[in-house]
Amino acid sequence: MIPASFDYVAPATLDEALAALQRHGDGAKIIAGGQSLLPILRMRLNAPEILVDLGKVSELRGVFDDGPGLVIGAMTRYDELLSDPLAGAHAKLLVDAVATVADPQIRHRGTVGGALAHADPAGDVGAPALALDAQFVVVGPRGQRVVDGADFFVDHFTTAVGDDEILAAIRIPKHTGWGTRYEKFVRVVHQWSIVGVAAAVRVEGDTIAEAKIGLTNMGSTPVRARSAEQALAGVPIEEGAVAAAVASVAEGTNPPSDLQGDADYRRHLAQVLTRRAVLAAAGA
Amino acid sequence: MTRINVKVDGVDHTDEVEPRMLLVHYLREQVGRTGTVVGCDTSNCGACTVHLDGRSVKSCNVLAVQADGHEVTTIEGIADGDRLHAMQQAFHDCHALQCGYCTPGMIMQSIDLLNDNPNPSEDEIRHGLEGNLCRCTGYHNIVKAVQQAAGAGVGGGGGR
Numbered sequence: 001m002i003p004a005s006f007d008y009v010a011p012a013t014l015d016e017a018l019a020a021l022q023r024h025g026d027g028a029k030i031i032a033g034g035q036s037l038l039p040i041l042r043m044r045l046n047a048p049e050i051l052v053d054l055g056k057v058s059e060l061r062g063v064f065d066d067g068p069g070l071v072i073g074a075m076t077r078y079d080e081l082l083s084d085p086l087a088g089a090h091a092k093l094l095v096d097a098v099a100t101v102a103d104p105q106i107r108h109r110g111t112v113g114g115a116l117a118h119a120d121p122a123g124d125v126g127a128p129a130l131a132l133d134a135q136f137v138v139v140g141p142r143g144q145r146v147v148d149g150a151d152f153f154v155d156h157f158t159t160a161v162g163d164d165e166i167l168a169a170i171r172i173p174k175h176t177g178w179g180t181r182y183e184k185f186v187r188v189v190h191q192w193s194i195v196g197v198a199a200a201v202r203v204e205g206d207t208i209a210e211a212k213i214g215l216t217n218m219g220s221t222p223v224r225a226r227s228a229e230q231a232l233a234g235v236p237i238e239e240g241a242v243a244a245a246v247a248s249v250a251e252g253t254n255p256p257s258d259l260q261g262d263a264d265y266r267r268h269l270a271q272v273l274t275r276r277a278v279l280a281a282a283g284a
Numbered sequence: 285m286t287r288i289n290v291k292v293d294g295v296d297h298t299d300e301v302e303p304r305m306l307l308v309h310y311l312r313e314q315v316g317r318t319g320t321v322v323g324c325d326t327s328n329c330g331a332c333t334v335h336l337d338g339r340s341v342k343s344c345n346v347l348a349v350q351a352d353g354h355e356v357t358t359i360e361g362i363a364d365g366d367r368l369h370a371m372q373q374a375f376h377d378c379h380a381l382q383c384g385y386c387t388p389g390m391i392m393q394s395i396d397l398l399n400d401n402p403n404p405s406e407d408e409i410r411h412g413l414e415g416n417l418c419r420c421t422g423y424h425n426i427v428k429a430v431q432q433a434a435g436a437g438v439g440g441g442g443g444r
């Protein structure tokens with residue numbers, strides 16, 4: 001399978017990349033790691049006139065400490081994030097989730113920004129980013145804007161990033177010392193989540209002081225489980241109490257029904273996986 | 285057409301390619317390195333695995349133009365003359381192949397795995413090969429081969 005013809009540019013800077021997007025309008029498509037885009041082009045589900053490759057834009061790559069938070073460049077590859085000491089110390093939930101994405105070869109190419117911009121509801125990167133209160137740094141011809149998670153994910157494969165804009169980075173407030181767990185339910189190990197649950201908890205003594213939970217594939221975008229988070233605050237780290245607190249985690253969600261499972265099955269999974277994720281994150 | 289400079293198995297190549305050309309097709313059709321095969325064409329099977337700057341990638345899911353300025357190693361570039369790479373020797377010794385179609389990718393990924401983790405457990409080996417499908421062997425002898433190669437020092441620097 002070979003994609004339809006397209007032109008190609010590989011700018012060296014963010015400004016050049018933005019200029020290329022401006023010049024070519026909606027005929028242009030960004031390529032980051034290509035791990036979602038190339039399968040789409042090969043199946044000819046999309047046929048852009050020109051690919052703008054961000055692979056040489058080094059300013060978009062790397063993890064930086066800005067004091068209260070971490071800035072993760074959009075072109076940071078999964079594999080780089082997995083071995084990054086700052087990410088491991090302050091954004092461990094994202095690292096846990098990324099470790100479950102696809103297989104080693106794809107983790108050597110795929111990027112954090114590409115996954116978030118692609119916004120596949122079954123993708124594993126959105127839910128932990130949302131749970132950790134990530135902010136999305138988007139640059140375009142009118143300058144830079146910062147978008148909250150609630151506004152970034154709009155629908156299936158749709159984000160707040162415009163055709164002439166680039167997701168440059170995400171900024172995650174440090175969650176140093178939080179316990180974390182990404183529970184991913186799949187039938188084939190290197191595939192997308194049927195349901196995934198990202199949980200981070202701050203433990204005080206033997207109770208959960210604070211919990212943050214994101215759900216994968218429980219709707220057209222990643223979902224933040226706010227009511228379960230509230231119910232978990234102050235709950236003892238004990239199976240029955242945690243199970244009771246998360247019993248209604250799937251309420252109000254609108255998961256898909258497909259060959260992997262129907263919506264009710266996914267709601268059941270969300271509840272079971274949230275209990276497991278929270279208990280594991282709390283070190284139970 | 286776009287001009288690219290790629291080092292393939294130690295040899296510099298300068299070529300004009302269509303931007304849509306996949307790296308695997310470039311390697312097979314333009315460079316003549318047909319040891320790297322296409323299995324699934326959907327980025328699932330791993331048969332097309334090569335190393336790009338020393339890390340494993342699925343060459344059916346990379347454009348040749350994305351390899352511009354970089355170095356590719358294929359299954360044809362790891363032996364030392366007639367002397368097999370320790371991983372190739374281990375696959376041979378352990379009977380880690382039947383039809384052999386998955387083998388080029390399996391060997392390249394196994395080398396990457398040991399570069400990352402020179403002493404993996406059986407579980408780590410199976411996870412490290414999760415992007416490589418074999419329809420013949422049941423994986424058992426592949427795991428044994430990786431264990432033998434690890435014992436021979438692949439990944440610890442003594443692999444050749």
Ligand SMILES: Cc1cc2nc3c(=O)[nH]c(=O)nc-3n(C[C@H](O)[C@H](O)[C@H](O)COP(=O)(O)OP(=O)(O)OC[C@H]3O[C@@H](n4cnc5c(N)ncnc54)[C@H](O)[C@@H]3O)c2cc1C
Pocket residue numbers: 029030031032033034035036037038039054074075100101102103106109110111112113114115117118122123124125161165166167168190191192193326327328
């Ligand atoms: C076999 C296989 C298994 C996989 N399994 C999983 C899995 O288990 N879990 C999972 O989450 N994912 C999985 N994936 C998808 C993988 O995570 C992709 O790497 C990721 O979704 C896209 O990242 P990328 O850097 O490759 O982006 P690309 O494929 O290059 O781009 C994806 C989309 O985002 C746009 N884009 C990219 N970067 C930017 C940017 N900075 N600003 C604006 N737009 C941008 C592109 O135009 C394109 O539309 C799998 C892929 C394959 C092939």
Ligand code: FES
Pocket residue numbers: 321322323324325326327328329330331332333342343344345
């Ligand atoms: S041919 Fe590339 S992964 Fe199957």
Ligand code: FES
Pocket residue numbers: 380381382383384385386387417418419420421
């Ligand atoms: S030996 Fe036949 S597919 Fe692996």
